[in-house]
Structure formats: C-alpha cells, structure tokens
Amino acid sequence: MVDDRHHGPSASQSGNGGDALYNRAAPRSPGEAIKPTAAPPPPPRTRLRRRNGGFLSALSAFLTLLLIGVVAVGSVVYFGRQEFYARGPLKETQIVTVKGGNQTVAEALQREGVIDHALIFVMGLHALGANNSIKAGEYAFQAGASMKDVMDTLVAGKSVLHSITIPEGLTSDQIVARLLANDLLTGEIKPIPLEGSLLPETYMVPRGTTRQAVIDRMAAEHRKVVAEAWEARAKNLPIKSPEELVVLASIVEKETGVPEERARVAAVFTNRLKQGMKLQSDPTIVYGIVAGKGTLGRGIRKSEITEATPYNTYVISGLPAGPIANPGRASLVAAAKPAAVDDIYFVADGTGGHQFAKSLDEHNRNVRAWRKIEAGRTASQSFDRVDEEDSVDDEAGRRSELLDSESGTKGLAKAFDASEGTKLDPLKNKTYDLTSPKTVPQLRSVQ
Structure with missing residues (x-):
C-alpha cells in the first residue's frame, strides 16, 4: 500500500476552505520548519480611531482657546486694576458737576480731564460694587486723584460746600x-x-x-441757641420768656455793631425795664414805620418819634410787640446775661462805639461831646428840634434823648447803628415807600 501521510494533503484538507496551516508554502529547510508562525494581525478599526481623533481635537482646541481667553482676561483685569488705582491726570484741583447714569458720569469725568478711561472707570464701579452708589453733585477732585479716589468721593457724596x-x-x-x-x-x-x-x-x-x-x-439753629441762652440766663433778668429774650436781643443787635458792647447795651435796657423807664430805642421807631421791608433811607421825623405803634418804644412801655430783626448768637447771649453795670444811657462816641452813663447829667455831657465831634465833621448839620416834615439828619436815623440842664428842653443826638443805612446794610439803596399808607406789622409771637 502506498503511505498517504507523506504525499501532501488529502482532498478534505485542500481547497479554499482548508486550514491556513496547509495553505502556506512548504518549508525550504528543517530550521524554517520549526520556526513559530506569526499571529495574524487584528481586524482594522478605522471608524473608531476616526471618531476618537475628532473629539480629542475639538477638546484640545477648546482648552487652547480657554487658556488664551483666561490669559487675555487676566491681562485686561491687571491692566484695568493698575489704571484704576494709578495716579490720575489732573494737574490741579478741579471742580466738576456730575449727574446722570454711570456712563454719563464717566464720560463727563473723562471730558473734564479727571480720568483717562471712562470704560475702565465704569468697570471699576461694577467690580467694587459701587455701580448704584454714586451721587450727583458738584465735586472738587484733587490733583492726581486716582479713579478709586474719584469713586470714593462720588460714593460718599462729598459735594463742594x-x-x-x-x-x-x-x-x-x-x-x-x-x-x-x-x-x-x-x-x-x-x-x-x-x-x-x-x-x-x-x-x-x-x-x-x-x-x-x-x-x-x-430756624432750627435759632431754636437751639435760644434754648441754650434761656437756660443760662441771669437770675434777675426782667423778662419772662424765651420770646421776650429774642425781642430784647433784636434791639441790642440793632443798637451796636461793637461785639464788646453788646452785654453793656443789654444792661442799659434791662436796667430801664427794672426801673419802669421807656426803652427809647430808635430802631423800634424805624421798624414800626417800614415793617421790616427795608431801610428808612432818611432820618426820623419829629412826628414819627411821637407816633404810636406797637413797636415805638418812645411811646409804649416795656418791650415792643415783637422782634425788630433776627439777632445773632452773641446778642442772644448778651440779652440773657447783661453786664453787671448800672448804666441807663448811652450815646455815640465818634469811633463807632458808645459812651455809657449812669445819670442824666453824665449822659448830657456825653451828648455835648458827641455834638462837638459832629460839628467838627460838618458845620451844616444841625441836631436841634426840627419841623414836622423835616428829618433828623443822621446816617442811621437814630436819636438819643438829651435834657438840657439850662432850658429844660429836649434835643436830638446821633447814635450808631451796625447796619441800618450804612455801607453794611445790604438794602442800603432800597427804601420803603413812605407815600403809601404806613402799615404796622401785626403782633406775632416767636415760635
């Protein structure tokens, strides 16, 4: 029999469906026959590689862009912060009025040269939570003020006063x-x-x-000062209420412009009140005529000295019906604490102040001395009694009682007024129309 084992594959092992082992070429040598055969390659994975490669590329691009964005934003923030806190462009203090929204304010500040960058300023407001906190107004920005300084000023509302x-x-x-x-x-x-x-x-x-x-x-400051002065008043003060204190202080205010004299002038009037004497204050005559609307613009007429009004202290006894002006703090304090003197007269001394007297004789001497001073200034002026339609020729429309020891008649002497009719009077060139009926102010209490 023929041995088939050494004569090639059988019919069942040949053909396309046979095992790959029998399809390979026969070994050319015994060494090649015993070499291991390489494993076949894995099947192709083209679709999966393509899918994974696209995702990774997109992710890489995104991360790259993100990094670039972070760096850019960081650079902008760093630059903006540096600019926001850096010294500003102003070379000297400048006053600027601002109003409107943040953008409008920022543009106005940039236009006026207070800041360099309106956008950075607005961004700074947002970053620091001050977006809705700035206040319109008129502000003074110092030289070199940073945007942070400017923001703080606007938020605090530190307007120019x-x-x-x-x-x-x-x-x-x-x-x-x-x-x-x-x-x-x-x-x-x-x-x-x-x-x-x-x-x-x-x-x-x-x-x-x-x-x-x-x-x-x-009005609020007035109430406060009056309350303080009334609380600290002298014990023997011949006035009964804070309202009367204001009335007395207003007379003191109109009678002298010398600070050191206020307490002594107040003493003259309080001494007269204690003795039942009329106050005889010229400003009360004027107020009864013009009702506080302006200045008299001339001297006081003889008829006006004796004309009865609720304010004319040459006619009425005691204090007038109400204040004749708005007294200042010093006059209120002086009225509450008059000087401890016995004076009951005073007259101008020619220097802007007054000569005070305890007796009528002393006062008459002071008046004569004042008349000589006035006579030396102008020989044309006269201080004798004048006719009904004539006026007492003095710059403030003031008078002081003089009883001549020889004739027993009364004359007129000029006194000093701090503001009435002088260059200190803001309404010096405005006079009350005396051709119209004279209106006396109604009695009004001070509140």
Missing part, C-alpha cells in the same frame, strides 16, 4: 431777599418766616440746596 453768610440784624424779609438773589440755591420760600425766628450765621451748603432748606436750618 459753599458759604451762605447772613449778617446779624437783618429782618426776615431782608434774609429772604438775600437767599432769593443767591444763584447757588433753588426753589422758593413761602411764607416769609416770622420775625426773629432765624439765626444769622454762615452756613455751608452744596450747590442746588433749596432755599427753604436753608430757612429750615436757620
């Missing part, structure tokens, strides 16, 4: 006229405050403050 000075001794009508003429303020004042209810002072206010707000502040 302007001084409003109201001199002592003005009437309420005169004070209102001054406030209405001041273009720093806004709004109206209604009604006219009661006479003697305001405290003349220098008040610091921002531009745009309402006039009524200034009046309200003056």
Whole structure:
C-alpha cells in the first residue's frame, strides 16, 4: 500500500476552505520548519480611531482657546486694576458737576480731564460694587486723584460746600431777599418766616440746596441757641420768656455793631425795664414805620418819634410787640446775661462805639461831646428840634434823648447803628415807600 501521510494533503484538507496551516508554502529547510508562525494581525478599526481623533481635537482646541481667553482676561483685569488705582491726570484741583447714569458720569469725568478711561472707570464701579452708589453733585477732585479716589468721593457724596453768610440784624424779609438773589440755591420760600425766628450765621451748603432748606436750618439753629441762652440766663433778668429774650436781643443787635458792647447795651435796657423807664430805642421807631421791608433811607421825623405803634418804644412801655430783626448768637447771649453795670444811657462816641452813663447829667455831657465831634465833621448839620416834615439828619436815623440842664428842653443826638443805612446794610439803596399808607406789622409771637 502506498503511505498517504507523506504525499501532501488529502482532498478534505485542500481547497479554499482548508486550514491556513496547509495553505502556506512548504518549508525550504528543517530550521524554517520549526520556526513559530506569526499571529495574524487584528481586524482594522478605522471608524473608531476616526471618531476618537475628532473629539480629542475639538477638546484640545477648546482648552487652547480657554487658556488664551483666561490669559487675555487676566491681562485686561491687571491692566484695568493698575489704571484704576494709578495716579490720575489732573494737574490741579478741579471742580466738576456730575449727574446722570454711570456712563454719563464717566464720560463727563473723562471730558473734564479727571480720568483717562471712562470704560475702565465704569468697570471699576461694577467690580467694587459701587455701580448704584454714586451721587450727583458738584465735586472738587484733587490733583492726581486716582479713579478709586474719584469713586470714593462720588460714593460718599462729598459735594463742594459753599458759604451762605447772613449778617446779624437783618429782618426776615431782608434774609429772604438775600437767599432769593443767591444763584447757588433753588426753589422758593413761602411764607416769609416770622420775625426773629432765624439765626444769622454762615452756613455751608452744596450747590442746588433749596432755599427753604436753608430757612429750615436757620430756624432750627435759632431754636437751639435760644434754648441754650434761656437756660443760662441771669437770675434777675426782667423778662419772662424765651420770646421776650429774642425781642430784647433784636434791639441790642440793632443798637451796636461793637461785639464788646453788646452785654453793656443789654444792661442799659434791662436796667430801664427794672426801673419802669421807656426803652427809647430808635430802631423800634424805624421798624414800626417800614415793617421790616427795608431801610428808612432818611432820618426820623419829629412826628414819627411821637407816633404810636406797637413797636415805638418812645411811646409804649416795656418791650415792643415783637422782634425788630433776627439777632445773632452773641446778642442772644448778651440779652440773657447783661453786664453787671448800672448804666441807663448811652450815646455815640465818634469811633463807632458808645459812651455809657449812669445819670442824666453824665449822659448830657456825653451828648455835648458827641455834638462837638459832629460839628467838627460838618458845620451844616444841625441836631436841634426840627419841623414836622423835616428829618433828623443822621446816617442811621437814630436819636438819643438829651435834657438840657439850662432850658429844660429836649434835643436830638446821633447814635450808631451796625447796619441800618450804612455801607453794611445790604438794602442800603432800597427804601420803603413812605407815600403809601404806613402799615404796622401785626403782633406775632416767636415760635
């Protein structure tokens, strides 16, 4: 028999369906026959590689862009922060009025040269939580102020303050006229405050403050000062209420412009009240004529000295019906604590002050000395009694009683007024129309 094991594959092992082992070429040598056969390669994975490769590429691109964005934002934030806190462009202090929204304010500040970058300023407001905190107003920005300094000023509302000075001794009508003429303020004042209810002072206010707000502040300060003066008043004071204190202080205010004299002038009037003497204060005559609307613009006529009004202390006894002006702090204190003297007379001394006297004889000597001073200034002036329609020729329309020891008749002597009719009077060139019926103010209590 023929041995088939050494003659190639059988029919069942040949053909396309046979094992790959029998399909390979026959070994060319015994060494090659014993070499291991390499494993076949894995099937192709083209679709999976393509899918994974696209995702990784997109992720890599995203991370790259993110990194670039972070670096860019960081650079912007760093630059913005440096600019926000850096010294600003102003070379000197500058006042700027700002209003509107943040962007409008920022643009105005950049336009005025306060800041260099409006956008960075707005971004800084947002970053620091001050977006809704800045306040409109008029501000003074210092030289070199940083955007942070500017923001702090706007958030704090540190507006520029302007001084409003109201001199002592003005009437309420005169004070209102001054406030209405001041273009720093806004709004109206209604009604006219009661006479003697305001405290003349220098008040610091921002531009745009309402006039009524200034009046309200003056009234509040007045009440405070009156309460303090009344609480500290002298024990033997011949007045009964804070309202009467204001009335007396208003007379003191109009009688002298010398600070050192106020307490002594107040003593003259309180001594007269204690002795039942008429106060005989010229400013009370004037107030009864013009009702606080302005100045008399001339001397007091003989007929006006004897004309009865609720304010004419040459006719009525005691204090007038109400204040004749708005007294200042010093006059209120002086009225509450008069000097401890026995004086009951005073007359001008030619230097802006007064000569005081305890007796009529002493007072008459002082009056004669004053007349000589006046005669030396102008020989044309006369201080004798004048006819009904003539006026006493003195700059302030003031008079002081003089009893001549020889004739027993009374004459007139000039006295000094701090503001009435002088260059200190803000309404010097405005006079009350005396051709119209004279209106005497109604009695009004001080509140």
